[in-house]
Amino acid sequence: MLPCALEPRGPRAGKMAFQFNFSIEEKAENELETLGDTALQLESAQPALNPGRSTEKSKEISSEENVVHKDSVCAHEATPKTTDPVANCSPGKSQVQVLPKKRAGFKVAKEHNIPGDFSKVLENKVMDTVQGLYYVNISVVEMTLSNDSHEEDIVSKSISSHSDLITGIYEGGLKIWECTFDLMDYLSKAEMQFINKTVLDLGCGAGLLGILALKRKAEKVHFQDYNRTVIDEITLPNVVANWTDGGGDGGISEPSSKKHKKADLIQALMSKCRFFSGEWTEFSQLLLSGNKPFSKYDLILTSETIYNPDYYSALHDTISKLLDKNGCVYLATKAHYFGVGGGVHIFEKFIEERNVFRTRTVKVI
Ligand SMILES: C[S@@+](CC[C@H](N)C(=O)[O-])C[C@H]1O[C@@H](n2cnc3c(N)ncnc32)[C@H](O)[C@@H]1O
Incomplete structure (x- = not known):
């Protein structure tokens, strides 16, 4: 699980955050480092992150801090749009069974x-x-x-x-x-x-x-x-x-x-x-x-x-x-949904292109 957050860009100042959760079964290459037996720490080049900080308690999200959950896996908090949103992780194993892709219907609300x-x-x-x-x-x-x-x-x-x-x-x-x-x-x-x-x-x-x-x-x-x-x-x-x-x-x-x-x-x-x-x-x-x-x-x-x-x-x-x-x-999301094609990277890219929100990853499991 990798929670992540988005904030609005440009003139729409204020706080918005998306959080992404991913089930990741294996160590994510280049980014997750083993902390003891179970905990992994997210390695990130983001200046806003604070990777050395470790706590057993989850924290309320703020745009400046990083929280590492010792008891679970790893986490980083949402980052302001001015820094790189890093949500890189290996695809988790999806348990989704899907039919071939079709366009979504428009079921009346x-x-x-x-x-x-x-x-x-x-x-x-x-x-x-x-x-x-x-x-x-x-x-x-x-x-x-x-x-x-x-x-x-x-x-x-x-x-x-x-x-x-x-x-x-x-x-x-x-x-x-x-x-x-x-x-x-x-x-x-x-x-x-x-x-x-x-x-x-x-x-x-x-x-x-x-x-x-x-x-x-x-x-x-x-x-x-x-x-x-x-x-x-x-x-x-x-x-x-x-x-x-x-x-x-x-x-x-x-x-x-x-x-x-x-x-x-x-x-x-x-x-x-x-x-x-x-x-x-x-x-x-x-x-x-x-x-x-x-x-x-x-x-x-x-x-x-x-x-x-x-x-x-x-x-x-x-x-x-x-x-x-x-x-x-x-x-909260898995890293990748096999068969359907969605997942965190492609969604983050989409968000980036739309240029309305910014993302912050706050936790990876
Ligand atoms: C995989 S289910 C997840 C259900 C629930 N959130 C959970 O975690 O157990 C995805 C949910 O997203 C909603 N959903 C997906 N695509 C949608 C769409 N195009 N329009 C409206 N709702 C949609 C459906 O209501 C569906 O229940």
């Missing part, structure tokens, strides 16, 4: 209604836990959905094509991808502050990043996924489950006063959330031209969303339109 009866959201769901958060068991969802006829039919399509990604049809949100955990880990160690922040979990899938932000008292959290099925069957249930102790027995055996208290709690929580599905360009248009007030995001969290270079333009423009001028994006 929609905002999902939040159901009045939250217990219904968890019907037929089996919950598991990871890093202290509840999430729906995907196999059970897949089994249920493959038995029903469903508008998008992404489960059957994914199974019949033996693929986790079907360009323009299913973009992988049913499963939880590895870098989500890396980014959660990073945000926790960095003691990232969410209080009063407006946060977007972009390409959310299970939505664990957004749920983490909610748990840390973010003011508002929006969730976006390409597929409606993912929002209805995975993201929404996961959010509800994390405020109902995994759903339990649906509160059947609880005294009604406790049930009401819980319902009020979820109601309050849900008033902070919005859920969207659809293609990125469509999503940003919906937000910006919709009749609900929209304030730009302070933080955009996104994991494993730069696998397909065909989407970079839409992704970049969406972020440009939706991020506050003092905002920051944390992006």
